[in-house]
Each structure stands twice: as structure tokens, then as C-alpha cells.
Amino acid sequence: MIFSKKTYDIIFYYPQHFNRSKDGTNPFFEPLIEICEQNGLTYLLVEEPDNKTTFPRNKKAVRFGFWLYIIICLRKLLSDRLFIDNVQKEIFIGKIIAFFSFNFFKAKTYITISNSMIGLLIGFDKKANVFDLQHGIIYSWHPGYFQSNGELNNFLKHERIGFLITGKGYKESFQIKNNTISNKKVVVIGSNQFENIKKEKIFDKREILYTLLFTRDDTDEFLLEQKTKLQLFLSDFQKKALENNLTILLKHHPRFNNVIDISDILEQFSFVKITETNFEELSKTVFLHITKYSTSAFELASLSIPTVFLSNEMGKKIFQEEYKYPNYNLPFESWIELYANCNPKFFELVDETKKWSSHFYEPFNEALFLELVKPSKNN
Numbered sequence: 001m002i003f004s005k006k007t008y009d010i011i012f013y014y015p016q017h018f019n020r021s022k023d024g025t026n027p028f029f030e031p032l033i034e035i036c037e038q039n040g041l042t043y044l045l046v047e048e049p050d051n052k053t054t055f056p057r058n059k060k061a062v063r064f065g066f067w068l069y070i071i072i073c074l075r076k077l078l079s080d081r082l083f084i085d086n087v088q089k090e091i092f093i094g095k096i097i098a099f100f101s102f103n104f105f106k107a108k109t110y111i112t113i114s115n116s117m118i119g120l121l122i123g124f125d126k127k128a129n130v131f132d133l134q135h136g137i138i139y140s141w142h143p144g145y146f147q148s149n150g151e152l153n154n155f156l157k158h159e160r161i162g163f164l165i166t167g168k169g170y171k172e173s174f175q176i177k178n179n180t181i182s183n184k185k186v187v188v189i190g191s192n193q194f195e196n197i198k199k200e201k202i203f204d205k206r207e208i209l210y211t212l213l214f215t216r217d218d219t220d221e222f223l224l225e226q227k228t229k230l231q232l233f234l235s236d237f238q239k240k241a242l243e244n245n246l247t248i249l250l251k252h253h254p255r256f257n258n259v260i261d262i263s264d265i266l267e268q269f270s271f272v273k274i275t276e277t278n279f280e281e282l283s284k285t286v287f288l289h290i291t292k293y294s295t296s297a298f299e300l301a302s303l304s305i306p307t308v309f310l311s312n313e314m315g316k317k318i319f320q321e322e323y324k325y326p327n328y329n330l331p332f333e334s335w336i337e338l339y340a341n342c343n344p345k346f347f348e349l350v351d352e353t354k355k356w357s358s359h360f361y362e363p364f365n366e367a368l369f370l371e372l373v374k375p376s377k378n379n
Helices: 030-038 065-077 086-100 118-124 168-175 220-243 263-268 296-302 313-322 332-340 345-357 366-373
Strands: 008-015 043-048 107-113 129-133 161-165 186-188 207-211 247-251 272-274 286-291 307-309
Touching: 008 030, 008 118, 030 043, 030 366, 065 086, 086 118, 107 118, 107 366, 118 129, 161 168, 168 186, 220 247, 220 263, 220 332, 263 272, 286 296, 286 332, 296 307, 296 345, 307 313, 332 345
Parallel strands: 008 043, 008 107, 107 129, 129 161, 161 186, 207 247, 207 286, 247 272, 286 307
Antiparallel strands: none
């Protein structure tokens, strides 16, 4: 396999923990792969192994394990003093991998996610463009994209690195401190994740979704603190839930990986359950969403489910101050009262939320995507 001389139109690169679809594949790449197949574009799916994730391997992807080990070794062996900056070091390592893999990973365009190996991918081919595909929210101080002063991170300023984002709202976040950034670097291609999904305006749903944020990135102390706050919230809501026959569904973060045991919460509160159901299915029974600052607020808004943000500085800074989430300060109790009383005002607020989400999740622009990745006639 490593002696292949083929140049792909696109190579998709991603870490294994993005295999979050019901089929154990990467749902962010699947629509793009389908377009490639429909338009005769050659592609290769390359998966970075993650031994800590509970998500499965994708059988259709090439495993990057051996080369990942080599990359880790080279990063340690090569002194930073040999390079102007870390970007040049990553590009150099990319060139080494390209040479010793006999250009097996050669492509005209690379698409990665969460900026994974983005510097190294530049080194695979000196002419190829590298795009980071948006998978979550991007705010103007997101450490994965921006420096503390709001400017784009240095390693992302490379002229061949670009971003594929879902809506103009996110582009505005890029431009707050980078107002000269070009349309070629930050491209709004939209999203087809929730297109043409319409929800009936009914008052017979009895479930509330609570998206949790427990991940392996957190300390044990922080996890226990958050668990305690969850218990306090459920205790305060217990009477109202039982009076109105309401159920709260707890949904873990994709990178939960069983970092903390909450089985005692399920035993303590009869109206609380765990769910692994996807959002589209949940929208058939759920009328309200609770979180601190989960990106799920966007997806659920597209599905006509408003979010109540629990008191949290990060949530306030992102969703109220930067994204201007409608009715951000409307209390949880008010949402429950409006719904329980079948007040039409509830769905007026829902419509405001859905309209707001369309600024961040526009319809997918297939023609623009093809324009970016289709080989030119001169190649």
C-alpha cells in the first residue's frame, strides 16, 4: 500500500473520537464524502487512532497509527531551535512522512477537523490547500483558533490553511479582531445536518434534555463539583417534574468516556434517565434543552428546541455577549410555566430561536464546496 503513486483529489483526516454516527462513522465528513462519490472525486479517509475513546474504528478508513508514532518521535527528536517556529517544524515533519510513505498521502486538497495535524498536512504536498472543517462552535477567543488578543493563532495564518464553516455568524467571530481576513480563508459552506426538518407546534411532549459536559479533560475535583451542582438542580426541580409528569433525559458529552459515575443520581431521582438517542429523534419527545454552554444549543435550535443556560460565566460570554442568543435570561421556571399552560408565547419564542440559529447554520452550498476542491483544468 505504501508504494502507491496515486494522488487523491481529497484526503480527509480525523481523530477516531469523531466516529459518532449510529454506524460508527464520522458524521461531519459523510456528506462531503457522498458529494465526492457523486462527482467522481477520488478521496482517502485517514483515521488517527485514539485508545482512550469508546467510539469504534471506521472500517473504511486507513489507520494512521504507525505514522502517528513516527510523528511523535520526530517531534521529540527534532529540536525547536532548528526552526523559525512550530509551524515550520510541523511542515518539515510532514515532508519527512511524505518521503518515507512514498507519497501515499499525497492529495490536491486536505480536509481535517479540530485542526488535527493541520501543520503537518501542509508538508505532505507543497501546492495543496488544507481546510479545517468546523465541528463545534467557534467564538472569538476560542483557544483552538485565536490568541489571547483575539488574533488568529500563528500556525493558522499560513496562506494554504483555510476554514470551512457553517454560517456567517461564525465568520463574524473570526473577523472581530481579524477584520482583514479574506473570503478565501474563511469560507461559509453551510450545513445540511438539519435541513427541511419541521416540527409540529404541540404541547404534549413531556421530556426535557439536559446535555452534560463531563469529559476526560476535566480534573476529578471539577467533575465532582459539577456532579454536585447537577444533583442540586435536580433536587430543586423534583417537585415540578413530578407535578407535571416531566422526565429529564441526561445526555453525555461525546468525549465522556465514563470519567465519573452518576448511577446514584439515577437511583435518587425517578424522573431522570440517561439517553444516547440522537437529537433528531429526541426532538420528537423533547420540548426544552438545559445546559451550561454546550454546542448542542445550536443543533437543537435548528430543531425548534430552545435552550435554558444555567448560570455560568463561559455560557454568558459565548451565547449572550457574542452570539446574542434570544431570550437568554428567561428563567427555566418561565419556560416550564409557558409550556405547561399551553401558552402560544412559548412557540413565538421558539420561532425566534430557530431564526437565530439560521445565521450560524445556513443551507449547505454544494456548488461552492465543489468549486473549492475540484481539480482545475490546468492540473
